[in-house]
Amino acid sequence: MEAVAEETYPGLSEEQRAHYDEHGYIIIENAAEPIGIDRIQEAYHRAESETRGEWEQMLSEGKFKGGYGNGPNAHTIRTNYDWDTTILDLANNPKVIPIISEVIGPDYQVMEMLYHNHHAGTIAHTKWHRDWPPWKHPEFTLKAKCFYAVEDIHEDQGCFSLVPGTQNNPEGPPKDTYTEDNLTDMPGFKKMTMNAGDAIIWDVTCWHSGLANTSDRDRKLVIFGYMPFFVKKWNASPPPDALVEWADTPYKRQLMGIHNVNGRRGWDRTDVEYLPEHKILAEAKKL
């Protein structure tokens, strides 16, 4: 979040914040506008194309690995930072980052960045669940995700679905009651239809699922997860050079989990040299 972005995009309105607090999510229309949906679609399709071979190989071997239901019903598409700066710029989207800073706190970092395809004519690739234990804070969310619609997503496209308000439940969803056979019996759930370029920002303790994609159109998302800087990232391996090179401001360094602006110096990577202006910030900290 740079100063210019703060001035241009103010973050959540009072009404949006109230909606997020009550329901656990907020949809931002045309969220991708600062980056450009054409650019995002191009990067998405290139990444999908480059990784389709290995995904098909995995399917043929029957050894399904990876999150977000990577398997016969979905392709979890890894990113290639050597050419893909679009996903990095989208992670740092000036229209969304002020909201992330409000929701996660000023020490936000991005934990995951990926593309995802839940294919036309496939069954649900996941079941009702929540992603994290129900940690609570008076202001902040421990983990929020931001899903961008790469193309329009209609009701029959295996929508990302969520039960509003369940972020306040101490328990997770009853998985045995709502299985793959009756996912849509979950009371109160809402299918998140979106236009291309829209984004949903949501608390991952909300109960959520994907549904069967009964349409003849793939459901295409760009997925980001955001958490505070004190959560593990780059645990042993250093950040890839391409990320370090892209992160040429203190706030970009924080976003990538390298050196934080708003947080303890003790959590910074010591195997990446500080930017000169970041070094001054770090040295001014007590801890």
Place this chain on the structure above:
Amino acid sequence: MDKYPGFTKQQREQMDEEGHILIEDALEPFGLNNVTEAWERIQTEDEPGWKQSIADGTVSGGYGNGPNAHTMSKVYERDKIFFDVGGNPIMRPFLEELHGVDVQCAGVTNHCHHAGTAAHTAWHRDYPPWTHPTWIIKSKIFYFLDDQDLDMGCFSIAPGTHKLPVGPDKAAYSDENLEKMPGMKKIAGKAGSAILWNVLMYHTGTANTSNKDRRIILTSYVPFWMKSWGASGPPQNVIDWTDTPDLRQFWGIHAVDGRASYDRADVPYLPEHEEITKAKKF
């Protein structure tokens, strides 16, 4: 019955309501004298450097390291007895109840708040107020090497404040008003006893007006998913000492209960731990 069974019902209620419990004879598995000798050895080694840093104005570090206190960090890397104190079997059952089974030790520090010095810290809490229906985000244990009298600059708390959404009013309760914090309780205790406490509770140290140093060991605990080793991995002696999957998790290296993606990739798995990891989805 387990040798070290964890919380009694009364202790758990006190922990939940007040945010702390006092445990007597907490260093019994190691012997108070052995621990104190090791503590004194490290103090002797470090004191000249600490004094020099004060003299030349370069002193820094947590727990008020400076003219009124000497903080000796990462002592678990320097003497096996402090590694063992970090994983004290008396405390493990308490910690697993408080944090969940993926608890890790986030530090062991020796600390001296010297006789005749001012308070080395002010009222604060150590972490933002993250709460969970069952667990707490961070706890600490302070072990007392000597009898703690009320004039020794006692570790002091405001019981119950771990439940408050905001931290203490630092401006209102500082300097001459430090001891006017409502509900303030000075923690006195016998040598070898320890206080286990929720770091969201308001706490401070006070002036040590006695002629005895306040000598303690501080250990801290968080869930496995929180940053611990950062960029530099664990030193070889800690890797060697963590020779079971349980210890590997407890020292933040490889999780038994928790995502494999949080494991250190620069430390080879123990063979039996590798099997555990391969069975995980993430």
